[in-house]
Amino acid sequence: MAHKIKDIRKRVDEIVAEKDKFNLAQGLEDRKLNMQEMREMTHSFVDPRNVIGRDDAKKDIIHLLMDQNENSSRNVDVIPIVGIGGLGKTAIAKLVYSDEQVVGHFQLRMWVCVSDDFNVTRLKKEILKSAIHKIDENFGMDGLQNSFRELLSDKKFIDNLGVDELQFRLRELLKDNKFLLVLDDVWNEDRNKWMELEDLLLGSCNESKIIVTTRNNSVATIMGTAPTYHLDGLSQEDCLSLFVKLAFKEGEEKQYPNLLEIGNDIVKKCKGVPLAVRTLASLLYPKVDELEWRSVRDNEIWHLKQNEGDILPALRISYNHLPFHLKQCFAYCSLFPKDYEFKTSLLVQFWMAHGLLQSPDNEKQQLEDIGDLNIKELMSRSLFQDVYVNYTYDYSFKIHDLVHDLALSIAKGECSVVAKKSSVAAEVCHLSISENGQEVTTQLEKLSKVQTIIFLTEQPMTLLETCISRFKHLRVLTLVNSSFEVLPSSIGSLKHLRYLSLSHNDIIKQLPDSICKLHSLQTLLLVRCNNLERLPKGIRDIISLRFLIVTTKHTCLSEKAVGCLDSLRFLFIDRCENLKCLFDGMEGRLTNLRTLLVNECPSLTTLSLSIRHLTALETLTIMYCKELSLMEVEGEDNQDLKLSLRKLLISGLPKLEVLPQWLQGSANTLQHLMIGECENLKALPEWLSRLKSLHRLTIFKCPNLSSLPEGMEALTALKELEIKGCPDLSRKCREEDLHKIAHVPEIELDDDI
Structure with a gap:
């Protein structure tokens, strides 16, 4: 090892010498993205305004x-x-x-x-x-x-x-x-x-x-x-209109006639294919350097032999212009099938597991935020599409099948999908396995450098044990929809493992204690493991854990179970039917927790956690917990609470009668408030008008709400108000309370009855 380190230092010294020889300056790449200039993210149905011709x-x-x-x-x-x-x-x-x-x-x-x-x-x-x-x-x-x-x-x-x-x-x-x-x-x-x-x-x-x-x-x-x-290709005129719409800010093309002329030449090379036009236009937005535009127009890739209708050259040019960190992230997406619906939060965890997300030394950005910026930048370049926003905490997207083909061609040699008739190169590091059988096992026996295994179909225990014993450098292992009653205790030997998914395993009852030896584990997914009796006692030893989703039959998640998970950023408690209390005795813990979701826990009566300690919490979603009233922290002094909630969603809480006072602690940060299916909620509090940062308020299926509180006019940041399934409240908003919301640009109310 000492000799290896010596060799590495020698190579680094040589690179430094080359840097000095060519007068290269050391500096960090500017990876900031102007979010206001990004394309507006759309849902899965196409926006007619974005379809031309x-x-x-x-x-x-x-x-x-x-x-x-x-x-x-x-x-x-x-x-x-x-x-x-x-x-x-x-x-x-x-x-x-x-x-x-x-x-x-x-x-x-x-x-x-x-x-x-x-x-x-x-x-x-x-x-x-x-x-x-x-x-x-x-x-x-x-x-x-x-x-x-x-x-x-x-x-x-x-x-x-x-x-x-x-x-x-x-x-x-x-x-x-x-x-x-x-x-x-x-x-x-x-x-x-x-x-x-x-x-x-x-x-x-x-x-x-x-x-x-x-x-x-x-x-x-x-x-x-x-x-x-x-369906024929677009006319040159329509292609140019689409290009101008995506490559320039509104009306800006008139200021740059030379760029418009170059853009016209680029559009001709796209042969009437909108995807090619979109991709290259997104690449050039909002650049105004003629040299960059000419480099796209005159790129040698256009001169390669092409089949009729081949747009891969246009996509390849867009890929070539990606910063290095985005190239790696994009190529990794080739592991997933065509038409796969990517969940952004999970994709970020995949990237994080392989160290693809690096924060610049002069910035204290969370890795999750860097991953989110990467996704949005790839969206802005039209490499990701069909974005669907899930207002609970996440959003999803898909990749056009031609863009998927591009990712496959880029990642060839490092990423591979293994099937019975596929041929896998010996140097492959990342695998998704789409079939099972001896042919697949035989191919795996030729490999040694594997860091990712994604099982797309159920595999026998023998193959899993073979993978664990053979691939000691595994960082990602997903066993979604598996049917293992027990997980091999040898899982604890994967000391480099950072991502483990056992989601949708309906028969697994317990996890081996050896799983607690995975000190590098960052992501653990136990979604819909409905028969999982409890988390292992030593789970507190997984000190690097940042992302946890769990379904369990246990009655209480206490300080002894998860109390030391101080690295945790994301926690989702899902469909725990027996769970009665959450976070018992955990005051002062989970201080880095940013997202907390609790869903379908019908026996849950208390969070048993002082809200004042969750100072990093930004997103809180609580849904379908019929015994939960959120009143257990009332009586505390809420005036000095300094919380940082940005999004709060409360839905399906029949025992909720008033909004909790601790919400006032986020008066300066709360941007999105959604309240739904709370049939006993009879009034909104007067202090609602103190939520100065609130820009979206959604209320649905709260039939006993009949009016908005006084002072709504003070919510000057409010841009969207949606009221559905509240007939009395909608009627009041159209009549007596209209003056309270007259300043809101977008209002959607129940139809007249």
Whole structure:
């Protein structure tokens, strides 16, 4: 080891000498991102303002949907939309899917992303899940059969249905509803698979429609019954309009005619493909250096041999312009399947486990914040898309399949997806395993440098034990949806392990004590481990733990269990049915905790924790705890509380009668307050007007609330007010209380009754 250190020092000295030779200055890369200049994050439905030049296509497809086609003997027509990758087939389908005329025409709308896996059973489940989300959006559920009440309450119920039961429920759901089903990104050319699914859908209401988006004309031939809609590239004029919208601030292009001319040349190279235009425009925003623009226009990548419709050169240029730290983070995303829905908080934990998040020496940023900035920067460059904000604590996104192809090409050699017929290079460090069997095991035996193993399908215990014994430098191990009754005690030998997920294991009852030897562990996920009896007694020894999600049958999480986890930043207590108290005897602990979520703990009666000690807490979410009143800390002196809450969500607390006084301790920081499904909450406190930083207030399903408190006019930072399921309160806001909220720019109230 001493000789190795000596060699490393020698190499560093040589680098320093080279630096001096070329007069290079030492400095930190500027990694700050101007958040106000970032693109506005959108939900999973496309914003029509961001789609240019597709009005005619939208009208044509809507016409096909409304066409009753009297010559057809079918009651369900299939309309294929065909075009090369990146043209915007999905965007057009989303525009049509969300159009008011279409929403009013169909009783039921469903959206399923098919991608490479045309597994008929999976698709049936996804169709049902989508139906639950959208069912009778316009017509109510009064006519819905009682057999579906259970289905509507829990999507997890669908995953446990047998094939016959699944088929029966889908038929029952569709038979009396005129529906629109979008099957997005279809690659299947096996006609038999399509016919199996088609037979199930044909018994539905007349005038039902299916839209299929695909790059493959053969798919359109197999599935289509209506004329195929061939989506062409955008015109040069529309491409330039899109480029200008994304590459310049509003009206700025007039100040830089030279850049506009260069931009026009760049757009020509994009060959009418919106994804290429978006990616390069996002790369150049808001740069004004002509040399940078010319370097994109004249890049040698454009001169490589390309297939027709190939946009990878445009994407590769965008990748090449990424800072090094973002290149590493982006490449890691290749481990996950196409159409994978990334949860931002978990992706940041993956990056953190591999040391990809480094805080500049002169800044005291939390690693979680740096990871979040990385994600937002990749979004701003159009490499991440379909952003969906979950207001509880997180947001999710997806990667376009062509961008996924780019990530695969970049990460080749370091990251690999292992299947039975795949070929894995010996130097691979990061693996996701999509199949099982001896062929997979044989491939793993050739490897030695593995740091990541993500099991995408259930694996036998023998393979897990082999991985633990062979790969001693593992940093990430995910065993999601596994069925291990016990975890091998050898897990404690993985001293470098930083990320461990056992989520959705329904049969595991206990964790081995050896897990407490994982002193480097930063992330532990025990989501929906419904039979886990308790956390191991020595869990307090996992001193590096920053992110913990747990489901357990234990009755109390006390100081003895998690009291020493002072590195903890994120804690989610989920579906602990027996849990009666939280944090008993833990005053003065968890001082670094920033996010606390408590969900579906029906026996919980007290938090047993003085709020005054959670001085770093920024996000607090408490949902569906029917015995919790939040009153246990009342009686303390709340005047001197100095809290830093930014977001508070309270929902499903029937015993909540008044908002807790300790909220006043966050008067200068609270930005988002959401209160829902609290039927005994009768009034909002007068001190609500002291929340000077509040810019979003959401109240839903609190039927006993009848008025807003006096002084609402003082909430000058309030930008959004939403009131739903509170008829008396909405009516009052339209009449007597209108003056209290007249200054709020965005107000959404219950419809008039």
